[in-house]
Structures are given as C-alpha cells and as structure tokens.
Amino acid sequence: MAVLNTILRALLCGTLGLMALLRGACGAEAPTEYQVKAVFVYNFSHFVEWPPQGFTAPNAPFIIGILGNDPFGVRLDEAVHGEQIDQHPLLVRRFRSIGEVGDCQILYIDRSESAQLQQILAALDHRSTLTVSELDGSSERGVMIQFTTENNRIRLRINVESARAAGLTISSKLLRPAEIVGTRIRN
C-alpha cells in the first residue's frame, strides 16, 4: 500500500496542470521550516570559529545541543550525519534542562524554554557556546543567533556583541545577510 501511495502521489505531483491544485497533498515534500533551520544550524558550525580550548581533545565530538522540546525531529540528525569539523565529528544531543548541558558548541534553545531564557544565558556565560533560538526578541536579550521569518523565508538576527563575549568569531558570510542587533534588554 505504501509503495502504491508513493507512486500515486508521484504521478499526481508530476502532472503539470494538477500540480498547483495538489500542493497541499504534495506539501510534505516541500522543505519545511525546520528542515531549512536544521541546515542553518549545521552551517553555523562552518561559519563560526570556536576557540581551540573549547574542545577537551583534538578529536572530541562537536556537539549541537537542543534544549527543551525538539522541533527538528530527525532533520538535524540528517543534516549533521557523517559530517565533521576539522577532527571533530558532529553530534546532536538533546537536553531537558540547562543543568544537563555539558560541553556543547552550539545550543538551540527551544520556544519551550522561554520562561527560563535568562537563567540559561546566565549559566552559559563565559562558555564558548553559540546560542541559537527562534524566541522573539531573544537576540536582543543576548542569544547570539535568532531565527526570524519573513515572507515565509528564514532570516537571521545576530548579536555579535554576545558572540564576541563568548570568544566566538562569526564569519562575514553569515553576518552579511543577517540583521545585526545589540543587547538591548539586560537580563
């Protein structure tokens, strides 16, 4: 049945005239918000420079953490599968609370952590962790990279100030298309 379904769907979606009408049915195959965001998070590992002392060993894993609910599903795992930065293999870890977060190069802070954002950022102070979130206004509150959406496209707001404070250097390739913000709300 599953195979038949796929064939039917492929047939329908391939038909020129019907395509527009069937967008809903075929939508599952269009990139989703979190597919694109997963690739962004993966890209951050290339466009940000961590201080060498950020790793315990030359081949220690490069850890991308998800704090709180996981909006990515398997997409982030797919994006980093088999990839490495220098000698560091990329790994995705999931944390339920900030207390569980150990060594972590990138930390995605989910919307579910909205109420704890201040404590989370305080706990990460002076650690070389790139913080990423889609919480509204989070970049002004010290999160280094905030996802926003505009016309169904993903946009970045980058707080260069807080990245620099953590010893991270963000490539101009990332900064150029992003909106640069400063910390406006002190925690």
Added chain:
Amino acid sequence: MMWRGIGIVASALLLVCTGFAPAKADDTPSIGDLKRLTVEDLMNVEVTSVTRHPERLIEAASAIQVITQEDIRRSGATSIPEALRLADNLQVAQKNAHDWAISARGFNTALGNKLLVMIDGRTVYTPLYSGVFWDVQDYLLEDIDRIEVISGPGGTLWGANAVNGVINIITKSAADSQGLYAEAGGGSEPHELAGARYGGSLDGDTHFRVYGKYFDRGDEVLANGDPESDSWRQGRAGFRIDSGVTAQDKLTLQGDYYDGHEHVQTGGDADASGDNLLGRWTRILSNDSDLTLQSYIDQTHLALPIGPLTVNGVQFSPPGNLYDDLTTYDADFQHRFKVGSRNRIVWGLGFRRTHDAVIDGPGLGFSPAVLDQNLYSAFVQDEFALRKNLSFTAGSKLEHNAYTGFEYEPNARLSWILSSSQAVWAAVSRAVRTPSRFDHDLSEGSPPYPVFLKGGSNFTSESVIAYELGYRMQLNSKATASVSSFYNRYNDVRSVSLTPVTVFPVYFANDLQGDTYGLEFSGNYQVSDAWSLHAGYTLLQEHLRVKPGGYDVNNALFETADPEHQFSVRSSLNLPWRAELDAGLRWVDTLHTDTGAIPATVPSYFELNARLAWHASEQLELSLAGQNLLHNHHPEYGPPDPARAEIQRSVYGKLAWRF
C-alpha cells in the same frame, strides 16, 4: 492611459504564467540539496509552514504597536492610510476618496497636526499646516517591512510635532526585497492597480531595488448617492540601494518620485507631485556604539484649486489656484554608546532648512509668499539600569525654530520587567507643536480680496505634558495583551480671536487649554497554528476649554473630532489548499465634528473588511478583498452638510506574482 495598457499586459502575463509556474516547483530539495546552498540562497528558500508569532514587544517602554508586512498583506490594504487602520492606537477616518484624517489620542481636526510621520527616517508632515497630506504618502506595500505606531509624545527623540504620536514607516532593505514582484488588479475601488519591483545585487555586499506603482480610484458619493467628484490617480517610482561597504559600515541610498491628479469638490483638478533622495551611513564603532549620519532632500509640488470665498451668498473672491512648492534639506547625526555597565547614551544633532514658495489663490494665501526657515536641534538621552530588571530613561531635545526660538522637550521613563512575560512602564513627557505657516502666515482671502481669517503673528507653540502608564503581558505562548493609559495636559492650543471693532479678519491665537485621558488596549490570541485573533479598543475623553480671560470663536469645539470609544476585532485564518481568509470588524463611536461652534456629528458605525486569498503556486497569489462591506456608503468624517463625502462599499481582485 499608458498605465492602463501596462496593467492589461501584466494581467495577461500573469494568467499565462499560472499554467507554467508549477513546472519549476516539482523538485523538492532534500537536506543534502539544502546543504549545498550558500547562506544567501538558503535565506531565499521559501518554507511551507511558518507559524506567525507577534513581535515580542513586552519590554518596550512606550505605547508602541507594530504593523507587520504580513498584517498589511492580509488586510487587503492598498495604501498606507488603509494599512494604518490596523493600529489600534490610531483614529483613522477617510474624508473622501483621497483625503484622510489620522490621529492618535485625539485632536483629529480637519487639519490634524499633532502626529509626526516618517518614512525611512524622512519626515513627511508639511510645515504648511504641521499635518500630513496622506494622499501622497504611499509605497509599494509589498516592500514595507513594518509600520511602528507609537501613541504618546515622542518629542525627545523625534522633535516638534511628535505631540500625540509618531508613525515610523520602515521599508525593507534592498537585500530583503530581491527578485521580481508584480501585482495587478482592480474592481469597484480601486478601479485599477498595478505595481512591480525588481531587486538585484551589484556585488555580494550591495543590493538594489527599483519599483513602480500606479492606481486609479473612482468617485466616492454624497449622502444622496450622487458622485462626489473626487476620483484620483497616482503613479510613483523609486529605488533603494543598501551596501555593506565594510563589516562596520552600512550605506543606504534611496529615492522616490510621484505624480498624482485628484478631482476636488471645489471643481477642477489638484496636482500633487514630489521627489526625494535620502542617504544614510551607519558605522558600528563597537558592540555598544554606533554612529548614523543621514541626509535628505525632499521636494513637494502642489497645485490646488481654491473655490470662491462666499459669505451669505456674496462672493468676495473668485475661484483660482493655490500653488505650493516646498523644498526640505535635512541632515541628522546620531551617536549611541555605553558608559560603564549601566548607562546607555544616545545623542544627536539635526539641521533642517525649508524653502517654501506659495503662489496665492484669490481665496487662500500665505504671507510672506516665500519663506526660508532653519531648524536646529540637539538631543541627549540616557538609559540607566537601576537594577537588573528596572531601568530609568531620561533625556531632552532642545530645538530652535524661526517662529518661537528655543523649545525643550524632555521625557523620563521607567521600565520594570517583572518577568520574561510581564512588564510595566511609566513616563512623563513634554512635547510641543511649533507654529506652522497655516497658524502664522495664513490669509483666507488673499489681498486685495477681503481677508476673513488670518494667521496670528503672535501665535506660539502648543504644548503638552503627558503622563503615561502601561502594562504588557504574555499570558502564555498563545496570548498577549497590552494596555496603555494616559493623562495629557495641553496648553496654548489654537483658538480663533476677533479683531477689535472690525471683527474681521478673525485670527489664530493660543487661548485654549485642557486635558485628555484615555486608554488603549490591544490583544492577540493564537487559537491554533492556522488561526489567530486580534482585538483592540480605545477610550478617549477630551476636555478643551477657553482659558480664563481668553476667547475662541469656535468655543473650544474646533480642534477635536474624535470618537470616545472605538473597537476592532480581526481574524486571520489559514485554510487548506494554501488559502487565507481574513476579516476585520471595526466600530467607531460618534464623532463630534463641530465647525463654527455648531454641534454636528458623524454617527457611530460598524464596518467590515475581508479578504480571501489563494496561493495557486509558490509564485502566484490571487486575492479578493472587500472594504466597508456593511453599508452601501457611510460617512466617516465632516459636518453633515449635503457636500459631505460618504465612503462606499468596495471590492477588488488582485494577482500578485513573486519570484
């Protein structure tokens, strides 16, 4: 005529392409495909399910509301004034096909003058009467990023005229408006509309866009259903270039040109055209410090038919035209920096020179006919962190204008962030409205014709002291609410005095004072990913009176025309098959539009706007929008004489095509 042709060609093109567009969209990229894209390309990938979240404004220490691009698109608005109906903290009334009365916290008089309006940092109110010619403030709405509407004084940062509110219309950066966009449509109102933009990049760091827009609108009607003779059309074009010269430097250069023709009730056509050119340089000095230098030239040209001046059936001056050519040169400098860990300071300097040349009509003129004026300003503001979540902001502007000399506009604000989801703020501010040419130089009946009303040579600035208290909360991930309340004390508000013995000409003086108070509520509720609701309400009480020992022909009734209550409810629903259904219901209380101290009203009314849209493909959006659906026609402004325009129900369809 040419535009009509282009519109039809564009519509035909859009229809042809509907059939073909899907062919390009059948490749659905995998994670692997996406990983091969550059960051810029990744940003251009349109994603399917984006949940809408209201901007987090919890921490803002003023009564600010933000109208987003998405709000504008889904409202079906075709112009900036229509889009401003989305701000709960404004009073918006359409006077006729091309004129609007828009105000915050009252004083929405026939020539409203207490609101400062800016488009990308360029002030667009006219020094002719300190108000805004709303008909000529427009843009390709698709390229507006957001409109920030702040009710309450903003004099410290923005200067004279930001008495009751500030509207900042902010267009997208060129980098955010890349590719081709085209729209075309029409219906009962506007008869036809067309717009297009193309954005590209010159190199990796420099982006540009060019745009054009045209519309043609028909007559509104009189109470008896006859045409009002106020049809109009307008075309505009412009460009914007944004460049990141270095990692620290950003340059913006933008300009616009417009030309429009309007039938006016007094007979004949008004012509309004203008152009502007603005440059802005921002240098980021450090993480807490930046410099901005901005300069612009703005020219407006107005040819306005003036009717005959007739009193009790006797014609004192014949019909004719008033011409006004205004050139504004403006330069602003702003510097932001941090002192220690607690003080954030922003200061700035400004210079503006206006050259205004009027050619009087027989019934209306200005004296002197040509006037050059300089405005100098300086401001400083410090935001001081008293505690982790408590900050105090104080600052003042000092301005020197040609009519009244020095003016000061201080404010003090306290912002207390109770938690990540609750904040309280309070403010005390002073703001002024400096005299306009209307107040000072007007001559209704231009000599040698008899003069009945003239400007006051001693006219001084109107001032307000405003006390504000606001509360914002995020109830949960789905609901937000904000309440702002205010108490304003006004002094030296415009009045009309009599000339001793001869009575005429009557002239403007500052013999009114008074107070207003009210509150503004705004709430959002995200029912589900696909459905959101919004509600807004304003309460406004105005008590203007003649000062002890003073006099006003209009008995303190002319400077206000505002609803005591108004509320609105909007629903925004995503339907299956990529369709959207939006509806907005508003109720506006009775307006007291008193002229010459004769009580008169606009009756309260309900009105409904709605829009149904279908995204036929990634590129093509078809929509049908209806405005003012509940009545054949209804008045929104003006005293109830037979010449009062009434706004008709209107429906239009639109195709929008994005690449």
